[in-house]
């Protein structure tokens with residue numbers, strides 16, 4: 330086979346490999362980003378729980394102060410029972426004490442609910458912290474695996490690119506620039522095989538019998554009349 334044609338076939342194989350490796354090298358960092366994003370989600374959930382717990386703690390402190398105030402209000406009202414001068418005043422103070430009792434019961438209920446909420450939040454935070462630590466360790470492992478893969482891909486890419494450069498130097502400059510132009514224009518495929526089915530492997534258009542003979546002889550690179558790709562004869566698919 331013609332040396333230039335052989336070089337073109339090799340170049341195409343190398344460029345196809347390079348394109349696949351470049352896609353992989355672009356995809357892997359996104360995978361690392363996704364690992365970080367998932368971990369950030371868990372961390373955010375943890376932060377939200379901590380804020381809620383903080384709010385519950387503050388609310389509880391406020392309610393406890395309210396309770397202190399209500400208790401002192403009741404003590405004062407009860408002391409006034411001894412100072413009243415008539416039944417009307419006595420009844421009024423009693424009614425006031427009754428209202429204070431109801432107020433106190435309400436605040437006590439609220440305090441209990443807040444304590445319960447706090448308990449739940451503490452348990453939730455503990456669970457989420459455990460989850461976060463586990464996921465953090467997993468994420469570190471996963472990232473390490475992806476980074477190793479990425480390093481391997483980049484190393485291979487450098488090797489294949491080097492190989493490609495030296496192979497490309499074997500072609501005349503004009504043929505190489507034609508090849509590269511077709512490669513860009515035709516979705517990364519500039520060299521296509523023609524099998525006994527007699528169609529261009531790139532665009533599936535039938536190849537003329539005359540051209541098939543020339544392809545079989547393979548004395549020089551031929552191009553597909555339809556898509557412009559370089560063609561070579563391949564006995565079996």
Ligand SMILES: [Zn+2]
Pocket residue numbers: 529530531532533534553554555556557558
């Ligand atoms: Zn074609």
